[in-house]
Amino acid sequence: MWRKVFTGLGGGGGGLQSWHMLPIRRSSSVSSAVDSVIMRSLKEHYLEVSKMTPPPKVSPPSPFTVVKGALDAEGPVLKRTYNDEEISIYVMRLANLLPEGGYDDQGDDSINQLFLHVDVAKPGQEDSLHFLCGLYPDALGIHSVSLRPKLQTTSSLVVPSKYQGPIFEDLDEKIRDAFHGFIDKRGINESLFPFLQAWLYVKDHRNLLRWFKSVGTFITEQKAEQKAVTQA
Structure with a gap:
C-alpha cells in the first residue's frame, strides 16, 4: 500500500x-x-436518568406561589406579597447533585443545604432589600443583608455595584436577631425547605435530560453536515 x-x-x-x-x-x-x-453513551445515560424516581409532590407554604415558567428560567421560584411589599425568592445550591436511583434527602450534606436570595421590594423605592440566606431542613441563617437596585425583570438577579454593608456576623446581636425576625414574619424560614429541595431536584433532572438531548443533537447534526460536505 x-x-x-x-x-x-x-x-x-x-x-x-x-x-x-x-x-x-x-x-x-x-x-x-x-x-x-x-451517542451510545448519551442514550444510555438519558434512559437511566429518565427512569429516576421523582420526589413526592410538595406544595409551597401559603401564601407563596410558584412563578410560572420558573423551571425553565433562572429567575425567582416563589413570590408573595406582604402588605405593600413584593417578596421574591431565588434558590440554588453549590453542588448540583442528583441522588442515584431516586430521591433521598438523607444523603450528602450538600443536598440538604440550599442558598436563598430573598428580594423585598416596596413601591416607589429604587432599591430593594436583599438577603442571602442558608436554608436547612430545620433552620435558616442569614449570610448578608444589602440594598440593591430593584429588579426590572424576572430573568436574573442584579449584580451589586456599590457598598453592600458590613459583614452580617459583625453586626450587633440585637440587629441580627431583628433581621431574622423581619424575614421570619414574611414567611422566610425552614418551612420552605421541603418544597424548594423537591423543586431543585425536578429542575436538575430536567436540565440533565435536556443536556443529553442537546449534546446528542449537536453531534448528529455535525455528522450530517460532514456527510453532506463529503458527498459534495
Whole structure:
C-alpha cells in the first residue's frame, strides 16, 4: 500500500490527490467511531436518568406561589406579597447533585443545604432589600443583608455595584436577631425547605435530560453536515 502511495507521488497530480485523501479518510473513520461511542453513551445515560424516581409532590407554604415558567428560567421560584411589599425568592445550591436511583434527602450534606436570595421590594423605592440566606431542613441563617437596585425583570438577579454593608456576623446581636425576625414574619424560614429541595431536584433532572438531548443533537447534526460536505 505504502509503495503505491510513494509511487503516486512521483507520477503527477493524480498521485498527489491520493496522498491528501488518505489521512482524511482515516480521520473521518476515527471521528465517526468516536461519535458513535458518545451517542451510545448519551442514550444510555438519558434512559437511566429518565427512569429516576421523582420526589413526592410538595406544595409551597401559603401564601407563596410558584412563578410560572420558573423551571425553565433562572429567575425567582416563589413570590408573595406582604402588605405593600413584593417578596421574591431565588434558590440554588453549590453542588448540583442528583441522588442515584431516586430521591433521598438523607444523603450528602450538600443536598440538604440550599442558598436563598430573598428580594423585598416596596413601591416607589429604587432599591430593594436583599438577603442571602442558608436554608436547612430545620433552620435558616442569614449570610448578608444589602440594598440593591430593584429588579426590572424576572430573568436574573442584579449584580451589586456599590457598598453592600458590613459583614452580617459583625453586626450587633440585637440587629441580627431583628433581621431574622423581619424575614421570619414574611414567611422566610425552614418551612420552605421541603418544597424548594423537591423543586431543585425536578429542575436538575430536567436540565440533565435536556443536556443529553442537546449534546446528542449537536453531534448528529455535525455528522450530517460532514456527510453532506463529503458527498459534495
